[in-house]
Amino acid sequence: MNYVLAVVTQFSNGADEVAIKARGKAICRAVDTAEIALNRFLQGIMKKEIITSTEEVETDAGKTNVSSIEIVLMHRV
Amino acid sequence: MNYVLAVVTQFSNGADEVAIKARGKAICRAVDTAEIALNRFLQGIMKKEIITSTEEVETDAGKTNVSSIEIVLMHRV
Numbered sequence: 538m539n540y541v542l543a544v545v546t547q548f549s550n551g552a553d554e555v556a557i558k559a560r561g562k563a564i565c566r567a568v569d570t571a572e573i574a575l576n577r578f579l580q581g582i583m584k585k586e587i588i589t590s591t592e593e594v595e596t597d598a599g600k601t602n603v604s605s606i607e608i609v610l611m612h613r614v
Numbered sequence: 615m616n617y618v619l620a621v622v623t624q625f626s627n628g629a630d631e632v633a634i635k636a637r638g639k640a641i642c643r644a645v646d647t648a649e650i651a652l653n654r655f656l657q658g659i660m661k662k663e664i665i666t667s668t669e670e671v672e673t674d675a676g677k678t679n680v681s682s683i684e685i686v687l688m689h690r691v
Contacts, residue, residue, distance in 0.1 A: 565639050565641040590649070604642065605645075606645060608666070
């Protein structure tokens with residue numbers, strides 16, 4: 538719920554767009570955050586775009602690929 | 615990798631579009647599946663659209679909401 542609060546707060550503070558980003562297993566939490574914020578808290582806000590990509594991450598065992606998501610919310614025009 | 619294979623197989627069998635769907639914690643696996651299939655195996659295929667939504671699911675403890683994702687892949691035109 539902290540992430541939902543962060544999104545709602547940014548819109549309350551006048552943001553036109555808010556981007557929610559996550560990698561790996563946190564991706565489902567980014568989707569939850571967007572869905573809960575839109576369905577329960579935000580009015581007049583819609584999804585602008587959803588982008589998935591692959592990022593290279595440095596670990597102890599060398600470089601590995603991890604999926605990422607970016608969900609951009611914006612004011613409905 | 616089984617899901618990646620399933621996607622690649624469907625395109626090999628002549629599919630124009632393949633939709634990858636997941637709910638809850640499996641959402642990150644759907645994103646992984648799409649990313650790996652596109653980056654490593656499929657040529658001339660692109661993401662058509664990514665849709666997230668909220669579904670109501672019946673559990674022992676009653677109805678609960680769960681986030682879901684649908685990633686649609688298609689032939690590049």
